[in-house]
Amino acid sequence: DVCRLPPITEPLLRVSAVQLALKIRRKQVTSVQVVQAYIDRIQEVNPIINALVKDRFAAALQEAAQVDKLIEEETGGEDVLEDRLPFLGVPFTVKEAFALQGMPNSTGLLSRKTVVSTVDAPPVALLKRAGAIPLGVTNCSELAMWLESHNRVYGITRNPYDLERIAGGSSGGEGSIIGSGASVIGVGSDIGGSIRIPCFFNGIFGHKPTSGIVNNEGQYPPASGQQPGFLCTGPMCRYAEDLLPMLRIMAGPNAEKLSLSAHVALKKLRFFSVPHDGGSPLLSPVDPQLIQAQRKVVKHLEADLGVHVQELRIPQLKYSFQIWGAMMSSPGKDGKLPTTFAELMGGGEKRVWPLWELFKWFLGLSPHTMPAIGLAMVEMFQSSQPSQFILQQKESLQKELEELLGTDGVLLYPSHPQLAPKHHHPLFTPFNFSYTGIFNILGLPVTQCPLGLSVEGLPLGLQLVAGKLQDRLSLATALYLEKAFCGWREPGNTERTPNSTSNNVSNAT
Numbered sequence: 284d285v286c287r288l289p290p291i292t293e294p295l296l297r298v299s300a301v302q303l304a305l306k307i308r309r310k311q312v313t314s315v316q317v318v319q320a321y322i323d324r325i326q327e328v329n330p331i332i333n334a335l336v337k338d339r340f341a342a343a344l345q346e347a348a349q350v351d352k353l354i355e356e357e358t359g360g361e362d363v364l365e366d367r368l369p370f371l372g373v374p375f376t377v378k379e380a381f382a383l384q385g386m387p388n389s390t391g392l393l394s395r396k397t398v399v400s401t402v403d404a405p406p407v408a409l410l411k412r413a414g415a416i417p418l419g420v421t422n423c424s425e426l427a428m429w430l431e432s433h434n435r436v437y438g439i440t441r442n443p444y445d446l447e448r449i450a451g452g453s454s455g456g457e458g459s460i461i462g463s464g465a466s467v468i469g470v471g472s473d474i475g476g477s478i479r480i481p482c483f484f485n486g487i488f489g490h491k492p493t494s495g496i497v498n499n500e501g502q503y504p505p506a507s508g509q510q511p512g513f514l515c516t517g518p519m520c521r522y523a524e525d526l527l528p529m530l531r532i533m534a535g536p537n538a539e540k541l542s543l544s545a546h547v548a549l550k551k552l553r554f555f556s557v558p559h560d561g562g563s564p565l566l567s568p569v570d571p572q573l574i575q576a577q578r579k580v581v582k583h584l585e586a587d588l589g590v591h592v593q594e595l596r597i598p599q600l601k602y603s604f605q606i607w608g609a610m611m612s613s614p615g616k617d618g619k620l621p622t623t624f625a626e627l628m629g630g631g632e633k634r635v636w637p638l639w640e641l642f643k644w645f646l647g648l649s650p651h652t653m654p655a656i657g658l659a660m661v662e663m664f665q666s667s668q669p670s671q672f673i674l675q676q677k678e679s680l681q682k683e684l685e686e687l688l689g690t691d692g693v694l695l696y697p698s699h700p701q702l703a704p705k706h707h708h709p710l711f712t713p714f715n716f717s718y719t720g721i722f723n724i725l726g727l728p729v730t731q732c733p734l735g736l737s738v739e740g741l742p743l744g745l746q747l748v749a750g751k752l753q754d755r756l757s758l759a760t761a762l763y764l765e766k767a768f769c770g771w772r773e774p775g776n777t778e779r780t781p782n783s784t785s786n787n788v789s790n791a792t
């Protein structure tokens with residue numbers, strides 16, 4: 284069957300990063316064994332999914348051997364290692380848009396093909412300092428600004444649940460490699476959904492932190508204008524228990540602001556469910572299977588936690604795309620407009636002429652992808668003066684949601700109106716990303732939570748949104764839902780685990 288990945292046979296690939304680190308510290312397994320198991324799986328699936336675009340396997344194995352030596356020689360005991368190096372010996376992957384020393388950093392732009400990073404981006408450096416070992420870098424969309432990971436440097440990345448479908452973007456290589464069981468944790472970034480969309484399409488967990496918490500430096504392209512307030516770097520992973528420790532590390536000193544160690548009493552939280560954006564004509568209606576999955580979550584929370592989940596309609600959400608577009612193109616505090624997409628496509632030296640690129644594209648001569656050319660064309664007609672009406676909608680939405688969520692609220696909202704589309708299909712539904720993009724503008728933390736598979740075998744999922752700096756609430760809710768909905772499912776494995784049957788939507792009553 285050409286649409287299926289080979290099944291996972293190595294049990295180490297079914298262990299969370301936190302548990303792997305524990306096993307390595309306790310010498311139940313060596314870091315070399317774990318790193319080798321992941322290299323083997325990458326070599327098995329990557330020729331099919333094209334997710335990892337440059338590896339550093341030899342260096343990773345050497346680093347793993349050093350870790351094993353360090354553990355042999357450590358006299359301070361397991362606790363000392365856990366405290367100092369919580370991810371000691373655990374492999375991870377990084378979106379190619381981030382600097383990882385010695386690895387390419389083109390962000391899918393052909394003119395940057397030969398750019399090699401000499402340093403690590405700060406969140407990557409923090410993970411390395413916590414003992415994690417990078418295996419390589421993964422594919423993304425051109426200039427990280429599209430929901431399909433396809434570019435002229437590395438080609439197209441495929442979805443492990445159906446190779447004819449997209450892996451999402453812009454951190455689609457991460458989504459696909461983690462979803463395939465060929466990486467356990469990874470680093471992504473998100474200015475419109477680039478962590479959450481690939482996590483959703485590949486059935487894994489991800490977290491877009493509160494804006495400003497994780498350092499965004501060391502990724503290309505740099506955000507400009509007001510965009511630094513919307514761009515977020517965050518964790519992507521297969522097991523919910525890895526989200527919080529990853530965030531704690533990646534946030535560095537800012538982690539303190541999130542009180543991540545505070546206990547979350549789920550029964551005392553206030554839950555809200557918004558089933559759709561209120562009907563923007565630009566976006567697709569929400570897939571009935573996603574509506575049903577969200578309803579099942581509501582029922583489960585009410586039955587199991589004894590909470591009341593309030594269903595809401597928030598009319599301003601209908602303008603999500605217009606709000607995102609207006610804010611992304613607004614000038615920064617210094618009055619400077621953001622760098623245009625056409626300038627970014629030109630590699631910073633000269634801007635490209637979108638219509639000329641379009642003409643070349645039809646002749647097969649453009650070094651750019653169609654979505655990038657399309658974005659540059661749309662930009663030509665975009666005003667940097669957003670309408671007062673849209674700004675008012677944004678202000679009232681911000682106020683309403685912040686008041687609603689406070690310090691104890693969690694909102695359930697679809698991640699995207701459709702299940703993973705076929706390759707190139709987002710060209711016909713380019714505004715659907717607004718389901719995720721709106722929360723970048725609002726600066727709220729959002730955890731992407733998988734919810735089993737659809738009748739077609741594609742991942743279902745949901746966004747869990749919390750108030751500013753309340754990341755621990757959406758993270759705790761995802762951890763709780765993983766138990767009931769079984770979290771990540773192995774692609775190609777249609778068998779259900781014993782307690783998962785009732786949560787497969789195809790089986791739902």
Ligand SMILES: CCCCCCCC/C=C\CCCCCCCC(N)=O
Pocket residue numbers: 427428429430452453472473474475476477478653654656657658661710713714716
């Ligand atoms: C050729 C079709 C192009 C039409 C463009 C229509 C306008 C759509 C505007 C923006 C789409 C951006 C998608 C962003 C996806 C996530 C990006 C991210 N880095 O978080």
